[in-house]
Amino acid sequence: MLRIDSATKRFGDAPALTDCSFAVPRGRMVGFLGPNGAGKTTAMRAIFALVELDAGEVLWNGCPIGFSERLRFGYMPEERGLYPRMPVGEQVAYFGRLHGLSAVAARTAARRWLERLDLADREAANVDELSHGNQQRAQLAAALVHEPDLLVLDEPFAGLDPLAVQTLADVLHDEARRGAAVLFSSHQLDLVEGICEAVVIIDHGRVVATGDVDDLRRRSQHRLIALQLAGAPPGWLPATPGVELVERRNGTLRLAANRDVDPERVLAAAEEAGDVIHFSYGPPSLGELFLELVTR
Amino acid sequence: MSGRRTITLIAWREIRERLRSRVFLYSTLLMLVLVGAAGALPAFIDTTKTYEVAVVAPAPPGLAAALNRAATPLDARVRLDAYPATAARERLKADKVDAVLDLRGDRIAFRESIDPKLGAIVDNAIRVVRGHVRPAPELTPVTIEKVTTSSTDAEVLTAMLGASLLLGTIAVYGQWVLTGVVEEKANRVVEVIVAAVRPRHLLAGKVIGIGLLGLAQVALIGGLTAILLAAGLFDAPTSLGGSVALLVPWFALGFALYAVAYAAAGAIASRTQDASSAGMPVTYTLLAAFFLGYIVLSVDASSGLAHLLTIFPLTAPLVLPARSALVGVPAWEHALALVVVLATIYALVRLAGRVYGAGLLRSGPRLDVRAAIRLARHP
Numbered sequence: 001m002l003r004i005d006s007a008t009k010r011f012g013d014a015p016a017l018t019d020c021s022f023a024v025p026r027g028r029m030v031g032f033l034g035p036n037g038a039g040k041t042t043a044m045r046a047i048f049a050l051v052e053l054d055a056g057e058v059l060w061n062g063c064p065i066g067f068s069e070r071l072r073f074g075y076m077p078e079e080r081g082l083y084p085r086m087p088v089g090e091q092v093a094y095f096g097r098l099h100g101l102s103a104v105a106a107r108t109a110a111r112r113w114l115e116r117l118d119l120a121d122r123e124a125a126n127v128d129e130l131s132h133g134n135q136q137r138a139q140l141a142a143a144l145v146h147e148p149d150l151l152v153l154d155e156p157f158a159g160l161d162p163l164a165v166q167t168l169a170d171v172l173h174d175e176a177r178r179g180a181a182v183l184f185s186s187h188q189l190d191l192v193e194g195i196c197e198a199v200v201i202i203d204h205g206r207v208v209a210t211g212d213v214d215d216l217r218r219r220s221q222h223r224l225i226a227l228q229l230a231g232a233p234p235g236w237l238p239a240t241p242g243v244e245l246v247e248r249r250n251g252t253l254r255l256a257a258n259r260d261v262d263p264e265r266v267l268a269a270a271e272e273a274g275d276v277i278h279f280s281y282g283p284p285s286l287g288e289l290f291l292e293l294v295t296r
Numbered sequence: 297m298s299g300r301r302t303i304t305l306i307a308w309r310e311i312r313e314r315l316r317s318r319v320f321l322y323s324t325l326l327m328l329v330l331v332g333a334a335g336a337l338p339a340f341i342d343t344t345k346t347y348e349v350a351v352v353a354p355a356p357p358g359l360a361a362a363l364n365r366a367a368t369p370l371d372a373r374v375r376l377d378a379y380p381a382t383a384a385r386e387r388l389k390a391d392k393v394d395a396v397l398d399l400r401g402d403r404i405a406f407r408e409s410i411d412p413k414l415g416a417i418v419d420n421a422i423r424v425v426r427g428h429v430r431p432a433p434e435l436t437p438v439t440i441e442k443v444t445t446s447s448t449d450a451e452v453l454t455a456m457l458g459a460s461l462l463l464g465t466i467a468v469y470g471q472w473v474l475t476g477v478v479e480e481k482a483n484r485v486v487e488v489i490v491a492a493v494r495p496r497h498l499l500a501g502k503v504i505g506i507g508l509l510g511l512a513q514v515a516l517i518g519g520l521t522a523i524l525l526a527a528g529l530f531d532a533p534t535s536l537g538g539s540v541a542l543l544v545p546w547f548a549l550g551f552a553l554y555a556v557a558y559a560a561a562g563a564i565a566s567r568t569q570d571a572s573s574a575g576m577p578v579t580y581t582l583l584a585a586f587f588l589g590y591i592v593l594s595v596d597a598s599s600g601l602a603h604l605l606t607i608f609p610l611t612a613p614l615v616l617p618a619r620s621a622l623v624g625v626p627a628w629e630h631a632l633a634l635v636v637v638l639a640t641i642y643a644l645v646r647l648a649g650r651v652y653g654a655g656l657l658r659s660g661p662r663l664d665v666r667a668a669i670r671l672a673r674h675p
């Protein structure tokens with residue numbers, strides 16, 4: 001299990017991480033969310049000692065991380081890094097060997113991953129001859145080739161087409177099922193909600209929420225109500241206390257209600273005002289939760 | 297994973313990448329062709345040498361013809377003129393003739409060094425004229441001036457070309473290290489690598505890989521030259537082959553010294569555009585070492601300053617092989633230079649290794665040297 005414990009880092013006067021703690025257990029896929037500049041990349045780089053923390057520590061199975069542990073980690077940085085004039089297959093195998101694989105094992109694993117990621121026909125091409133999406137796949141293969149115990153991916157979905165997104169999501173699922181701890185950052189909240197069970201949300205270098213996506217949604221102080229009415233007076237809103245308008249679009253009202261508000265009362269008020277065509281009530285989506293948490 | 301295995305992997309990658317680009321292959325081939333051509337050149341041009349010989353009058357009849365008959369198989373011609381003894385001697389002193397033949401004293405006099413080829417030609421001719429077939433030489437070769445230690449053209453040329461080859465290869469392969477480091481930094485691949493590899497192993501692998509290529513090139517060129525020299529294909533003393541062979545180990549030492557500095561310079565630059573300006577201090581040091589050595593050796597290769605530059609670590613790799621070709625370098629000086637240079641490499645690897653490690657992960661504007669050293673002390 002990866003544990004980041006009270007990590008603190010300042011760049012000059014700017015705090016990048018403040019007392020930041022969270023964990024990624026093996027076999028789990030954890031989405032790492034936060035607005036731009038929240039400290040996600042700094043936290044990920046700290047795992048690989050690419051930034052030195054001012055305070056706090058990064059632990060793997062309870063122990064500080066050294067080079068021998070990091071050989072069992074896989075990392076895909078946000079700014080992709082591969083040798084531009086080196087053939088893809090050779091390059092992926094090279095990273096495998098740097099992580100301790102034998103020459104034969106590295107070649108076999110490289111070929112397997114390139115096939116899995118639909119890059120097998122580009123094995124002999126230099127990296128700089130590949131499209132952006134294919135370079136991303138090659139980078140992913142380089143992070144995965146040695147079957148890492150921990151996989152850290154910074155914005156792995158950025159710039160991928162929907163098909164590639166699906167392939168990558170499947171790969172990450174399989175890696176977690178194999179027993180790897182998977183941590184990846186993303187801005188695509190719908191996607192994260194769809195593919196991972198747990199998230200860490202970070203804002204201004206502090207963890208503002210961490211845990212199961214469903215739990216977090218349920219624990220939110222708000223519930224969302226979507227309501228479509230026919231024949232209601234224009235500008236109608238339920239007079240129920242604790243209910244606020246989020247937006248009104250295409251005849252649908254989206255309302256935020258405090259958790260203790262009884263939805264039946266809102267529904268009853270709506271039925272008095274007109275014919276209810278649609279009524280839904282539930283915890284906020286991950287995206288709504290994210291906005292709620294990071295804009296406070 | 298062991299450090300040695302990591303370093304080997306990294307060095308191999310460097311070698312494979314450079315070989316893929318073919319610059320190495322073509323430049324090596326070109327230089328080998330040039331050396332080979334220089335060796336083959338004398339076969340294509342008329343190298344017949346004409347000797348001017350003064351004979352103390354009177355000259356025996358048939359001597360001039362006998363001289364030229366003896367000279368022909370040795371690719372030479374002899375022009376003979378008779379002078380009174382004092383006039384002949386004056387002409388030799390003034391370097392107007394190559395030798396003076398004094399048959400009354402059975403002597404052949406040269407100015408300051410004996411030319412064995414001319415000696416043999418004249419001796420053979422005299423035997424023919426006198427009708428002798430005895431084994432002992434007819435003539436005693438003598439010189440009229442003390443031998444000075446000035447170097448021959450071949451020695452100067454060997455020293456000059458050898459030092460230039462070292463300067464060129466150290467600069468070119470050093471630049472490869474520099475740009476390699478900056479490129480790795482600029483395209484961020486370094487982050488993926490140092491996540492799993494210690495920076496000093498990355499540095500060592502890179503320097504060793506590129507250095508081996510340079511060593512191969514110098515060994516091929518130096519080796520071919522040394523073989524051609526030893527085979528007598530060049531018009532030069534065969535002993536110069538040893539000085540040429542010295543280029544190989546001294547390339548390794550000089551390269552190690554300067555390449556580590558180039559790597560540190562590369563690590564404090566962030567963008568490829570900064571690479572050459574970052575490497576400037578190292579390049580200037582290398583050039584200064586070359587020109588200082590060149591000037592001091594051309595003035596007097598045996599001066600105290602020349603001795604000093606032979607063992608001073610920054611100049612030793614360029615000066616030692618050159619001085620060895622010019623005037624020879626005693627064994628103790630070889631040993632001392634080796635120890636001093638190795639100690640400097642060790643110290644530099646430690647310092648530059650830390651600058652490299654600290655600079656690698658830093659992006660943004662280029663650091664100045666002082667800031668880089670501060671960073672190395674307190675990363």
